[in-house]
Amino acid sequence: MTASLSRMFDTATLNAIHKEIAPHTDAPPAASWTLAGEGLWGCVFDLGDGTMLKVVRRHGGLGSGEALHHRESETLGFLGGFATGYVRVPALAAGGIFTNSYIGSAPPLAGWLRLAALEGKRLTTDKVLTMSASERDLLGERIGAAIVDFNAEASTRAAAAGTRLADTITRSLTLARAQLATAELHRAADAIAQAWETLRAAGPLVFVHGDLNPGNLIDAGPRAPLGFVDFAESGWSLAEAEFRHLEPLGPFRDSIFRGVTARRGQAPNMRAYYLAAAADALMTVAIQGNAGHPRDAMRRTGLLRHCLAGAEIGY
Ligand SMILES: Nc1ncnc2c1ncn2[C@@H]1O[C@H](COP(=O)(O)OP(=O)(O)O)[C@@H](O)[C@H]1O
Ligand SMILES: [Mg+2]
Structure with a gap:
């Protein structure tokens, strides 16, 4: 699967997203991203370097994308990527909110998270x-x-x-x-x-x-x-x-x-x-x-x- 198979973002938009996050995190270029999941609230890409990028929309289902993104950032932050014998959670590498309302031809975006990729199915x-x-x-x-x-x-x-x-x-x-x-x-x-x-x-x-x-x-x-x-x-x-x-x-x-x-x-x-x-x-x-x-x-x-x-x- 390649990033271009995302229904939500075309190639130019993915490049624009990369440009937005580049000042905050050193992510590989969008051409090497592959789509891992696409839902109501946004997309998750495998960046190919052991990390994932989650992009959250402002509008999706009930509630607001800003609130969802806020909760997830805060939670991942204090969970600190822990693991026990039975469960593990991904470490948060970087994250931020989008203040630019016009990123390529994307729908309005709330924020992004860069996470350690968990191995497995x-x-x-x-x-x-x-x-x-x-x-x-x-x-x-x-x-x-x-x-x-x-x-x-x-x-x-x-x-x-x-x-x-x-x-x-x-x-x-x-x-x-x-x-x-x-x-x-x-x-x-x-x-x-x-x-x-x-x-x-x-x-x-x-x-x-x-x-x-x-x-x-x-x-x-x-x-x-x-x-x-x-x-x-x-x-x-x-x-x-x-x-x-x-x-x-x-x-x-x-x-x-x-x-x-x-x-x-x-x-x-x-x-x-x-x-x-x-x-x-x-x-x-x-x-x-x-x-x-x-x-x-x-x-x-x-x-x-x-x-x-x-x-x-x-x-
Ligand atoms: N840290 C991660 N490691 C590996 N795969 C991930 C990770 N985060 C998300 N994914 C993959 O991307 C999919 C969508 O991510 P998720 O956070 O569940 O977003 P959504 O809000 O769209 O459900 C997951 O079902 C999983 O397959
Ligand atoms: Mg999910």
């Missing part, structure tokens, strides 16, 4: 749903252990840095609520938020990654720590916030819970878990609305109802 949801049961169980248990290690180490570092990055679930509920169209969905959002705040007040709070899904995990094999990337949703929350995307993954969720319980010696609180999953389902409804086939909308509403029932909230 990027996981995908398709991959985990189609692997054999024994492979999936092993991977899920490793992810569970990685999450427990991450929360412990990240909380120590976040507390030492004095970060005030806020609760991932509360934040996503606020964003979703502003977008939701019906009184029924507003009531659901308010009920989730209220129940979450009650549990949150009892604590304990940990520093969470906040956006764990297969696409944000990098697997270098069963004996290597799992790589976590993409810290734009991080913050102080209940540990169960870490599982907010897992409910649609079925048996994979269960193997992750087994790994968590084995490493932490304590099972997840299922009420808190279903509240986090309901907040996530509501976020998906807010972003995607009635888009796609009518059956897609039914599936989104079905997941929301299921999570609300799990959280013992009437709907």
Whole structure:
């Protein structure tokens, strides 16, 4: 794959981005960059020298690119590229915000980050749903252990840095609520938020990654720590916030819970878990609305109802 395959940036724009970051970091020329990922909020390039460049747009989904970029820069800064036996995070080499609103023909850009490249394969949801049961169980248990290690180490570092990055679930509920169209969905959002705040007040709070899904995990094999990337949703929350995307993954969720319980010696609180999953389902409804086939909308509403029932909230 070459950089020119980016749908977001043409060659002249990539050269203009290189020129913008050049005063701050000595990056190889754009001609040697390869595209590693392209999402709603921007692109990630492999610079070919053991580093990655993440370019974040100002506009994408719900919320602002500036806020996402700020959270990710701050978090990567105090995490300091740590590694335990089960988990590792990339070191931040450089980063900055874009003040120039006209960079080639790019959409408005918020900022950039240059990170150490983690070795290994990027996981995908398709991959985990189609692997054999024994492979999936092993991977899920490793992810569970990685999450427990991450929360412990990240909380120590976040507390030492004095970060005030806020609760991932509360934040996503606020964003979703502003977008939701019906009184029924507003009531659901308010009920989730209220129940979450009650549990949150009892604590304990940990520093969470906040956006764990297969696409944000990098697997270098069963004996290597799992790589976590993409810290734009991080913050102080209940540990169960870490599982907010897992409910649609079925048996994979269960193997992750087994790994968590084995490493932490304590099972997840299922009420808190279903509240986090309901907040996530509501976020998906807010972003995607009635888009796609009518059956897609039914599936989104079905997941929301299921999570609300799990959280013992009437709907
Ligand atoms: N430090 C890194 N090392 C290796 N690959 C990375 C790194 N950071 C990002 N990637 C790759 O780029 C993809 C997109 O990065 P990510 O930070 O998740 O951006 P997005 O916000 O678009 O999801 C990841 O799924 C991963 O494959
Ligand atoms: Mg990602």
